[in-house]
């Protein structure tokens with residue numbers, strides 16, 4: 001074959017190539033020419049195959065599969081032409097609309113991202129079948145595993161089958177009421193730190209505004225609340241003082257809050273990531289991806305240090321969650337690291353978001369806020385009083401009916417988990433419908449908590465008094481799904497309720513909260529939070545509120 005190798009002008013060859021003989025060069029030239037030719041010839045063919053594969057898959061999932069579905073008889077809303085909604089995952093608000101408008105018998109069928117079929121649990125009876133009766137026939141689907149596992153690691157929430165049952169058993173004693181009860185002094189101390197942090201922020205604002213009147217800018221309370229939840233889980237579960245509230249620049253707290261907080265822009269990125277799939281999205285050279293990866297690696301290293309420290313002093317009778325779990329001998333070192341990362345995630349943002357929603361709602365209902373403040377001040381010592389913060393006991397909260405009613409109502413009205421997912425892994429039955437393996441099932445603590453069929457005509461109104469009546473607030477216990485139900489029910493529920501008591505009591509006892517722009521906001525809070533289907537991060541980082549100190553406590 002004639003040599004067609006031409007040394008490119010101005011091209012400096014690396015030294016090892018500069019030694020290459022002409023023959024070598026010719027061969028290399030011929031070979032590279034051949035492969036270039038092959039690639040050039042092959043590229044259109046490969047592209048054609050890829051295009052055909054994508055179109056065939058789209059055709060199958062969008063047109064053939066829905067027509068062949070065994071679940072076609074389940075009522076389905078009109079979602080419009082599939083091509084226009086291919087990249088859209090319906091939000092909890094859309095599901096709520098279907099729940100109201102579509103006649104159904106407890107199940108609704110709809111299409112999500114990439115036109116995939118979903119079965120929506122539209123009644124408390126159906127929720128009972130999914131989460132209790134048939135619980136072990138459903139698992140968490142891959143998309144949710146990847147999204148949650150990326151930040152929260154494959155801990156208890158994402159384990160399945162026998163592995164889950166054994167792990168849950170090992171964790172159970174640490175979440176016993178007695179152990180939670182002991183956390184009250186720590187939680188109250190953290191509430192004190194939180195009140196101080198917000199006071200400082202508000203003073204700094206007044207100073208900046210140059211007056212004693214409240215600043216029109218408001219204060220950002222979400223980060224200090226998140227920091228408080230990090231400090232509490234650190235102290236209660238791991239005997240670790242992250243000091244995140246007192247020192248907002250402390251590395252762990254700052255980084256952790258950065259991973260979990262989001263902006264509207266961040267939410268849009270998350271939605272796009274869900275479209276292309278988190279596996280691919282997490283490989284993209286994006287700043288958000290780098291921030292998450294850096295943050296997660298810090299969390300994993302910290303978790304590793306925490307576990308190592310516990311392993312070194314196993315003899316000392318530490319009573320934190322990790323020590324109790326280690327004593328069961330169930331987990332290896334690496335399992336414990338994973339679970340530590342997991343509990344840091346599970347036990348922080350959920351509570352911070354719920355407290356933030358409660359404050360948002362109370363800020364919009366001053367009469368409820370005043371009633372709550374009166375109860376708090378009558379019943380509890382100020383966390384700022386000399387011994388007030390360390391002497392608190394669970395029994396001090398015993399008569400605080402209105403505080404508990406406000407917490408239940410905030411959890412009902414704004415369940416932090418808007419949508420949760422399952423995939424059928426062995427033939428199951430929900431109500432009178434056979435569910436085939438592979439079916440994606442969605443339940444929504446948010447819509448279920450606001451369904452007038454279960455909660456009465458004022459279901460979409462924030463009304464803590466509904467919990468104080470003689471009769472039950474709803475017609476079916478499974479209509480309150482904020483903590484899930486059955487064997488996968490939230491293991492941290494009692495800890496979360498205790499923490500919400502302390503943080504809310506500290507905040508509302510001390511401050512009067514009011515919205516920055518009442519006329520532009522609503523109880524639903526779409527302006528400050530998101531209805532995103534696929535994420536937990538429901539309140540935007542930049543949300544601000546007026547916080548005025550109320551003297552006398």
Ligand code: HEM
Pocket residue numbers: 156157158168233343346347348350351354416417420421445481482483484485487488489490491492493495496
């Ligand atoms: C207001 C706060 C909280 C809310 C609303 C909440 C909500 C939930 C829900 C709905 C589930 C069930 C998920 C599903 O079935 O797919 C769950 C599970 C779980 N939660 Fe929570 N949670 C909160 C606080 C906590 C805390 C404080 C912890 C731990 C310290 C925690 C740890 C877990 C774990 C480990 C699971 C998995 C349980 C299992 O699968 O066995 N959560 N949570």
